[in-house]
Amino acid sequence: MAEETAVQVNNVTYRYAEGAPSVLSGLSLKVEQNEWVAITGHNGSGKSTLARLINGLLLPEHGDILVQGLNSASEDDKVHIRRKVGMVFQNPDNQIVAPTVQDDVAFGLENTGVDPQTMEKRVAWAIKAAGLAGLEHAEPHNLSGGQKQRVAIAGILALKPDILVLDEATSMLDPLGKKEVMSLAGRLHKEENVTVISITHDLEEVLRADRMIVMNQGVVTADGKPDDVFREKEILDRAGLEQPFSVRLREELARREVVIPENAVSEKAMVSALCRLKHKT
């Protein structure tokens, strides 16, 4: 079977109420199977709206949305789309439904026809993967801000979705927690071919993506490799963005005639390059 495009957004326009201004205007984009795409842009640019359209929570006014070929406007397809797309919402409170962490993580699995044994295993795995071990019996509403966010992540991981949509899913996690969730998503992406769409204001998180999409007032104003897009200062500025620290540092160093090789991208590689320069002088 030919690989199907994971998500296809065709000329989509959306407004929340009749007469209200359109939030997305003629938006088109394609996300291929097993891509890792970061979506960024200023507050109110339409990122969460786009995410809700992708999982069929909202329907376009014009245009259409296809998820692995299934149309979100079709009632029959919608159920299947919900199974394929796992979405972690921006506010975890909206996702909490059960009185214990364990039940909450299991909730989404209950109507999927997974047998009880597999279910138990998956729930245990997701809880551990999201860093919630020991909190299985805690009440989700009585957790810290970051712990709640971990519950929301675990609930979606347990579903093993083909397409993982993370809407600022790590905004309340400590830096180590962020790294753990990102490397977990990285493993699912590599080993299980999961497509990752990560909506984020975290510029370092954007650098991890294969591709970056910049949204500005409901339209896409840049789409490409993070390394390339992060050079477009004008576009970034207009979309409420900045360059990540590592990119700015490289530019500032170049201005001081300290040149780091292009291929030294990670912090570790940059540091090694700088240490070599130090020993030469």
Next chain:
Amino acid sequence: MQIKAQNLGFTYGEGTPFEKKAVSGIDVDIPPGSRIAVVGHTGSGKSTLVQHLNGLLVPTEGTLTVGETTIRPGMKQKVLHHLRRTVGMVFQYPEHQLFEETVEKDIAFAPNNFGAGEKETAERVRRAAEAVGLDESLLSRSPFELSGGQMRRVAIAGVLAGHPDVLILDEPAAGLDPKGRRAMMEMFSRWQQEQPFRSYILVTHHMEDAAKYADYLYVMNAGSIVMEGTPAEVFQSPARLKEARLDVPAAVRILTEIDGSGSFSLNTYEADETADEIARILRGGGPL
């Protein structure tokens, strides 16, 4: 306003089968005019600690003095209501503090409630909305029909409009776009400097923001304060921060790798300043 905690502890659901000790043995002393940051891993007790400062939580152990008010275990929350007026609190999740029909009414709530006149209230709403970068067209909208970052701005504007002396900021920039984050932090900094008695207490996972926007840090781990000092002091012990599941800012990490002796000095922790320091070290040290 002076804030002083002595051996403060708090247990959620004390005496119930679900009781959970969240913080204990906390000592802090915050003079008026301070810029403080509280950092710590997820669940380390930051939100619990700061919710004591405006009387939202009453300690179950120790004492807390906020200005003229001394708070001890067993005190009724009701008698502490006046603290909400002088100590403004921006919650970790903005949805938890929005409740009015429109954005405008939401921001106007505190000044109205504190008896500012109609004209004064309108002026405060206008100024607060401008300070947080909220477009005027959003004022008539429902605060629940906004994007995440827009809600965050409304919540902050609502607290500013109450004209507090102390601001408690629990992850105030989470969900803001990068330019918005910077602008918001700069705004808090300017707000603090406008009056010698104004303080803020910033809870953040962004070590860079803690470094740049605080003069004194408290580091929490599993319900206790395990380190404190100026940012430079705290960042001198990366190993101890690691024990608390934290890390130094990228600028410090890079400079420490290049120059093990730690003879560098940072103020803004920004890329240009870091590049200056790296260039200086590569030239063989030279004067700071």
